[in-house]
Each structure stands twice: as C-alpha cells, then as structure tokens.
Amino acid sequence: HRVSIARRLGATEIEGYVKTVHTRVPLPADARQEDLILLSEYANFLEQTHLDELRPDANLRLTEAGQYDFLLQQIEVQHFMMEMQTGETVRYENAVCQWYDDLYLPLANLIRARDILIDFPHRTEADFFVWVLDHQARISKEVGWRVRTDAALTELTEKVNTEAVSFSNRIRNTVLDALNLVRTSAAPAGQWREEHQQRPGRMFGEIIVPLFKDISGFPLTCALEIARHENARVYGLLLSTCELTPELQSSLQTQFDNLCQQAGIEGQLIFEMGKPDAILSERSRWVDLIVAPLERDALSPAGKGTVSPTFRNLIQHCHTPLLALPSYPDTTPFIFPTRTLLAYDSSKKADEALFLAAYLASFWGIDLVVQSIIPEEKNHPTLPALAYAEEYLGNYHIEAKFCHAHGDVANEILRAAEDHNCDLILMGGYGAIPMFGGFRKRTVDEVLSKTKFPVLICR
16 A cells, blocks of 8 residues: 555655565566466475475476476375385485486486477476476377387477478478378488487387287297397287287287297287388387388299388388398298498488497497499499498497499399398488489389398388
C-alpha cells in the first residue's frame, strides 16, 4: 500500500527495512510469475538432494514445471538399487552423487558435445535429459529391448528437426512419391562415425541378426562370434509372415537361449511380423551392427545373380553398418576375419569405411589392404586417395598394404580380395538416391552379386 501511494505521488525512493534472504536458487530481477514456479521447484529439489553442495558445478535448470519430480524418482530408484546390490543401508547423498555422476553427467556431456542447444536457445541440457529418458523408455517398450541413451538422443533430435521441413524438401518428396521411389530416412554419411567417436568402449556393443525360423543358421553363428569378440549383446529378430503358435515360439526361444548360453553371450529373441527390410531398417537405429544373409535373385545354380530388391532397400535405409553374408551351409563354422580389403575412393561413405578399417585393424588385429581403383571411363589418378588413407592410418600407427588398379571397379575389388587372400571386404554404401543409378550403386550391387566373401557396408 505504501509503495502504490509513493508511486502515485511520483516518489523515486521509499524508506524501509531491508532483510537479505539467502536462497539456493538466485532470483533475477526480471523474473516473471511463471519463472517463480520453476525457481521454487528447483529450490525444493536442491533442498531435498543438496546437489548444489555435493556437486557445486551442477546446473539442472528446467524450463517446464513438474519435471523435478521425475528427477527425484530417478534418484529414489538409484538409492533403492544401490541398497539392493550392497545389502546395506546407503546414505541418500551417495545415491544423489552416483545418479549425477553415472547417469546425468554422461548424457549432459553428450548433449553438449553435439551442440544440440544451439538450435534450442530457450531450452536447457536438463530439459533434454528428461526428454531423452522419456523417449528412451517409450522406444524401448516398442522395440522390445532397452535402447541406448545416445541412440534415443539421436532419434529425438532428428524427429524434432524434421518437423519443420523446408519447401524445397517438400517438393523433392512429392517428386519421389510421384516416381514411386522410397525416400531414405537414414542418417547422413559421417554422423555414425561422429557419434561413435564420442562413445567409450567397443564399436559394436549391440548386434541384430535376422532369423527366419532357422535359429541355428550361419548368420547367428557369425553374430555370436562377433559379439564374443566385442563383448556385445545380440538381438535375434525372428521375422515371419504369419503369427507363430505359442508352442513354436517357446521352442525357438529355448533354442536361441541355449545357443547364446553356449557362446557365453547375452542375447534376446524378438518376434516380428512384416516386411523384413522395413523392420530391419527401423530397428537399425538402435544397434551398432546388422549381420544379415545376403539375398540374391539367383540366376544360376552357383547363386551368381543380382541383389534382391529387399536387400537393396535394407542397404539404402540402414542406419548402421551392415555385414552381408553370402550363402553358406548351416554347418559351416564362422572363421573370424584375418585380412580385410578396404575399397577406398575418398568419398564420404568411403571415409566411414576407412574409420571402421582403422578400428578393425586396431582392436581385431586384422591385416589391412587398401585399394583404390580408376574406373574404366575415368583417367584421374588414384594417388591422392591412397595418400590420404595412408596418412590417416599412419596417424594411428596402423600398417597396411596399398594398391591401385584401372578397370571395372567391382571386378577389380573381387580380384584384389582373391589375390591378397582377404576374407572380408569393407566398402561404403549407396549414395543418397541409388535408384537413379550411378557408379556407387553399380559397384556395391556387382560386388554383392558375385562375392564369396562377407562384405561390411558402411553408412
């Protein structure tokens, strides 16, 4: 009342008793009424957790009311799990610290590393932390296994960014629809490498292998062996065109579990109905590698035919590296690769393959042969491409053999694999729209149609 009268009289000052109030959350002078609600919730959160004392650099500001209860629930779960694991009483402050250090901070650092907040200036990393975990929970429920937080973050940001489609993109999509062409939704070349460079540990932590009622086939044997080498988890995706009886599902589940147990691998079997290429493409968002049998439209008893349309779709839309396995008898043991041929042409997709080749050489101990080829219709030299690959590998102290050739690219790749006794071919995948033809599409398809070696195709 005194202030209102003073203002009406034009007073610029007023006498009063001033008391300093210390709060855990500073109150800015320009705070709006809705800001007071968030600041009050944040203050209550800090009063309960003492996170500002335990971790003075922590900043968990949120821009949406009601979200601090979600964080408190997480800490309660962390507290409960710690007591269950130790069988002893654990101080609440210890649970707060472990939740912040092991759950919040790694995801917050990943959000910072990807510069996500640049596109969302009015949001905070704590906002994204809450959104990502909520998105992760919903996606995990849909796919049937716990999706990694970094994969959920990638999918969430892509989903938000694609809500505002530019006019030119809408025209492009309309044209492709009119031509009855499938648009790719896979990440651009380079993104997979950038994300994996930010992740600690092994490259292939989660592997999908499609199964078709034959659990004990060569693809699963291969996937389990790679998983053993990478200390990875295997998801068997059993695909069928009709619903399986409970008895058959139980039998297949038992068989799958036994094979995983014998290999010492943690695995999970998921039953799905639908188009295999569409299901695998969508599920590839959540894993690090797909190990799949190579499908060909066989034109001869030897199986030397063109790549099937469904397998082409999988290559085009896959979000992660794809290991294509030629047909082998189911009794064939999987022999771990010892020498890899990298087909390198300095393109973005080939750079992904070069990155993966460095990993295979370093962590799998594989000998590396790098080949660059001048197509028959080209005359430009291959030396710059090989020089870059040699410099890149040299930075990681990786030795390799380098060679080049001139002629039909696919035939030269296959010939070099034979000549150098390679048992794995590593190459980049299709371009953005392989349906229109082009050098890369022809090369990948021709190699796959003729190879007797597994081919690892990179995004």
